[in-house]
Amino acid sequence: MTYLFHLLIMIGIYTMLAYSLNLIIGFGGLLALSHGAFYGIGAYAFTLISMKTGMAFLPALLSALILTGMIAFLISIPALRFRGDLYVLVTLGFQMIIFTVLYNWTSLTNGSWGISGIPRPLIWGLRIDSPEKFLVLVAALNVLVVGFLFILYHSPYGLSLKGLRDDEPAAQSLGIRPFAQYSIAMTIGGAIAAVSGACFASYVTYIDPTSFTLQESIFQACILLIGGSGNRIGPFLGVIFMVLLPELLRFVGLPDAVAANTRQIIYGLMLISLMYWRPQGLAGEFRVR
Amino acid sequence: MMAIGFGLVYRSTRVFHLAYGGLYVLACYFLLTAMNYLKFPLASSLALTVIGTGLTGMLVEKAVYLPFLRRNASSGALLIASLGVYVVCENLVALLFGNGVKTISTGIEPSIKLSGFVIARLQAIQFAVGSGVILVVWWALRRWTLAKALWAMGDEPELIPVVGLPVKGLRTTILAASSVMIAVPASLISLDMGMDPHVGMSYVLIAAVAVFFGGVDSFWGWVTGGFGLALLQSLVIWRFSAQWLDLAAFGLIVAVLLLRPQGLLGMRRRIEDIST
Numbered sequence: 001m002t003y004l005f006h007l008l009i010m011i012g013i014y015t016m017l018a019y020s021l022n023l024i025i026g027f028g029g030l031l032a033l034s035h036g037a038f039y040g041i042g043a044y045a046f047t048l049i050s051m052k053t054g055m056a057f058l059p060a061l062l063s064a065l066i067l068t069g070m071i072a073f074l075i076s077i078p079a080l081r082f083r084g085d086l087y088v089l090v091t092l093g094f095q096m097i098i099f100t101v102l103y104n105w106t107s108l109t110n111g112s113w114g115i116s117g118i119p120r121p122l123i124w125g126l127r128i129d130s131p132e133k134f135l136v137l138v139a140a141l142n143v144l145v146v147g148f149l150f151i152l153y154h155s156p157y158g159l160s161l162k163g164l165r166d167d168e169p170a171a172q173s174l175g176i177r178p179f180a181q182y183s184i185a186m187t188i189g190g191a192i193a194a195v196s197g198a199c200f201a202s203y204v205t206y207i208d209p210t211s212f213t214l215q216e217s218i219f220q221a222c223i224l225l226i227g228g229s230g231n232r233i234g235p236f237l238g239v240i241f242m243v244l245l246p247e248l249l250r251f252v253g254l255p256d257a258v259a260a261n262t263r264q265i266i267y268g269l270m271l272i273s274l275m276y277w278r279p280q281g282l283a284g285e286f287r288v289r
Numbered sequence: 290m291m292a293i294g295f296g297l298v299y300r301s302t303r304v305f306h307l308a309y310g311g312l313y314v315l316a317c318y319f320l321l322t323a324m325n326y327l328k329f330p331l332a333s334s335l336a337l338t339v340i341g342t343g344l345t346g347m348l349v350e351k352a353v354y355l356p357f358l359r360r361n362a363s364s365g366a367l368l369i370a371s372l373g374v375y376v377v378c379e380n381l382v383a384l385l386f387g388n389g390v391k392t393i394s395t396g397i398e399p400s401i402k403l404s405g406f407v408i409a410r411l412q413a414i415q416f417a418v419g420s421g422v423i424l425v426v427w428w429a430l431r432r433w434t435l436a437k438a439l440w441a442m443g444d445e446p447e448l449i450p451v452v453g454l455p456v457k458g459l460r461t462t463i464l465a466a467s468s469v470m471i472a473v474p475a476s477l478i479s480l481d482m483g484m485d486p487h488v489g490m491s492y493v494l495i496a497a498v499a500v501f502f503g504g505v506d507s508f509w510g511w512v513t514g515g516f517g518l519a520l521l522q523s524l525v526i527w528r529f530s531a532q533w534l535d536l537a538a539f540g541l542i543v544a545v546l547l548l549r550p551q552g553l554l555g556m557r558r559r560i561e562d563i564s565t
Contacts, residue, residue: 084364085368088305088368090542092494104536261384264379264380265384269373269377271369271373275373276356287366
């Protein structure tokens with residue numbers, strides 16, 4: 001039962017990540033490989049704020065969210081001067097830079113040893129210390145975050161983002177400013193990744209930089225590429241598939257050493273064949289350009 | 290050398306060739322298989338590695354890139370498919386040989402004393418082979434009309450069949466040539482420092498950074514990018530520490546792209562050209 005709760009919590013954390021990245025990849029059409037970094041900054045910001053200042057869960061979460069949003073905004077300024085392959089390369093560059101900083105700024109982040117003993121969330125005097133309670137917390141955050149994003153998707157803002165994605169010059173001619181719109185998408189996306197980061201940190205109670213590598217960013221992008229993006233159902237399908245596939249392979253009875261590599265091979269083959277037959281993913285709307 | 294290979298592919302086929310990292314890993318393990326398991330001597334193992342990697346490169350082109358080209362797939366889709374190829378290569382190797390570090394032992398390497406400098410023999414060979422390949426490719430690009438066709442293919446792929454050149458043949462040649470070009474440094478590096486299945490990505494990223502740093506449109510730009518990056522890395526290791534390598538490399542590429550999007554030796558192009 002605890003195992004089931006664990007799976008559900010991880011699905012919850014990744015659902016928020018997928019839907020926030022959906023704003024950038026699915027609606028903006030920008031293939032960003034920096035989401036793992038925002039997730040990491042969020043986790044570290046939350047951990048350091050709550051451990052150094054003793055702040056409660058919700059204020060710490062909010063500060064981490066604002067801080068990560070600011071960093072995402074700063075990164076969006078140089079990154080958004082590019083489109084296509086170069087945008088991918090620049091966001092990938094920032095992902096590597098942030099990972100290096102997290103890994104090597106030992107006095108702040110404790111480097112490769114990571115930070116352990118992160119306190120469990122305490123909300124209005126209620127200590128969230130069992131998986132069941134944590135599941136409720138993650139579900140509540142999901143309702144808030146995903147609800148907010150759903151409203152955003154169908155707001156004039158979301159539609160203008162879609163317009164930019166489909167035809168940037170045409171959208172510009174209607175008075176939509178690409179930089180402003182994309183930059184808002186990256187800021188909001190990054191800030192929401194921080195919520196996931198904070199959940200992850202306080203759920204596992206231990207973080208180290210290896211959870212926030214380029215592989216993590218690629219994994220998150222794969223969720224959207226495989227499930228599909230640019231609508232409501234695609235990201236969720238991707239999360240279910242990507243989080244449950246390892247468990248499925250475990251039930252098939254592959255030994256652990258082989259399972260990890262087999263899983264990766266399946267992802268790789270799926271990426272190739274999906275890009276060939278269905279560039280919009282299993283249930284997506286946005287076709288990768 | 291890796292920068293040249295990556296540059297060749299990117300310039301002529303406009304594929305962001307991440308699978309190159311996979312080919313790097315495959316090359317390392319071809320060499321390992323040939324030497325440690327089949328017990329071939331070094332020379333024939335090297336030849337086998339080069340041929341094997343070249344053929345795999347052609348296979349990637351035939352099996353993956355060409356079908357995408359026929360479908361008029363977008364560059365983003367190609368990039369992701371290429372990433373898929375990389376992931377498959379990396380994990381196939383890991384599945385067959387394990388995730389750990391493997392080394393090929395050739396005994397202790399002798400070193401050469403050269404007017405006060407001590408250089409390991411292998412590193413001297415690396416340098417010599419690297420310069421040799423650079424010169425050969427440069428000569429080929431200068432003398433061969435084929436090279437002009439390659440450049441043109443990067444600009445206007447649709448026009449190539451119109452003027453009667455075989456697009457498929459050109460692309461396959463490029464992929465094979467670039468794969469050979471990665472097999473050589475891959476073998477030399479793995480002889481020197483051993484290998485594990487997960488190094489491919491960092492090498493291909495460094496190669497990509499070097500290409501964009503030096504300038505996509507110019508052969509000497511790739512070379513400058515490669516040398517410049519190597520120099521920067523040694524400087525960083527010397528002045529600070531190896532930990533900050535990635536920061537320096539990727540900080541540099543972001544700065545260069547911002548200040549000089551065409552790269553150090555690139556030509557300034559019209560805005561209409563860049564945006565496509």
